[in-house]
Amino acid sequence: MRLFQRYAFRQALMPFLTALAALTGLAILTQSLSNLNLVADRGETLLVFLWVTLLAVPQIVALLMPIAVFIACAGALNRMMSESELTVAAAAGLSRRERLSPFLRVAVYAVLINLAVNLFIQPAAYREMRQAIFEVRTDIAASVMRPGEFVAMGVDVTFYARTLGDGGVMSDVFIEDGRGSSGTAYSARQGQITRAERGPVMLLRDGVVSQIEETGTLSSLTFDSYEFDLTAFVDPTDAFFFKESDRYLPELFNPSPGDVARARGHASLLAEGHYRLSAPLYNLAFAMIALAAFLSGPPRRTGYAKGVALAGACALIVRLTGFAVQAGASSAPELNWLQYAIPLAAILGAYLVILRPMRLVTRWAGLRREQTAS
Known part of the structure; x- marks a missing residue:
C-alpha cells in the first residue's frame, strides 16, 4: 500500500513542479516587459534588468502555487482514473483517505513552501528590489x-x-x-x-x-x-521607503508610527499580514477542489472534463473572493477573519462533496426503514 502511495505522490509532484515552472516563466516574461524601461530609458545594463526581474519571482511563485497544485492534482488524477489505477487501489483495500493522502501531501508541502516565501523570502527579495529600483531611478548620471x-x-x-x-x-x-x-x-x-x-x-x-x-x-x-x-x-515620487509587500510579519502587526504614516493606514498593514498567513491555505483548498472533481462519485467512462471545468470555475471564484476580501480588509480590519474563512470553507465544502453526504443520508434513511420494518 505504501508503494502505491509513493507512486501516486510522484505522479502529482512532477506535474506540480512542471506547472509551477511553466506558469512562473510566463509570468516573468510578462513582468519583464514593465522593467524594459530600465534598459531603454535609464541606460542600465542587462544585468540590472535581469536582477530586478529575478527579485520579483518569489511573489509570483507564491501567487501561482495554488494554480500549479490544482493542475497537478487534476492531471495526475485524470491519468490514474483513466487507467483505472485508483479503482484497482480501492479494490486492493485502500481506503478513501489512503488514496487521497499522496495528493494532500503535495498540497501540504506547497502550503509550507508558500508560507516560507510569504514570511521570509518575499520581504527580503522585495527590499532588495526596492533598493535597486531606487538607485536606478535616482541615477542621474545614467539617465x-x-x-x-x-x-x-x-x-x-x-x-x-x-x-x-x-x-x-x-x-x-x-x-x-x-x-x-x-x-x-x-x-x-x-x-x-x-x-x-x-x-x-x-x-x-x-x-x-x-x-x-x-x-x-x-x-x-x-x-x-x-x-x-x-x-x-530627483523626482520626489521616487523617495525610498518600504511598502507593505516589503515588510516582515512583525512589522505588519506591530508597525511604528512612521510605518503607518508611509503606508495607506494601519488597516492596510494588518490586511497584508493576515494575507501572508492565510494565502497558503489556498494550496490545500485547490487540491481538495480538484480531488472533489474526481472522487465525488463512481468512476465515469465518459471522462471528467465537465467535472474539472466546474472545479476550475469554483477555484477561480474562491480565489477572486479572497482577493476581494483582502482589498476590503485594507479599509475595514474587521473583515480580516474572512481571509482565513474563505479557504477553510472551500476545504470543508470540497471534503463534504468527496464524502457525498447525500448518499450517506440516503443510506442512513434506508437503514432506519429496515430497522422500523423489522
Missing part, C-alpha cells in the same frame, strides 16, 4: 548625462561633461545655474555623482565657481572640492 553634449537639468540649469568614464567619473565638467537673482557657473577638472544624507550631489574637484555680483562685476573663486546639490532634479 540624464550624455558626454560631449549640453544637457538641460530642470528649467535654469545646464550641464556639460566632456567624457564619462568608469565609476561615473566625469572630466571637464561645466554647470550653469541660472536659478536665483544672479547666475552662477561652475567649471571643474573632474566631477562625480555621489550620495549624501540629503540626497544625490555632484562632487566637483579642482574647479572655479564664477558669479555675477549685484554691482555687475564678475567674481571667481577656486576650490579643491565642492558639492553641487542635485536633489532638486
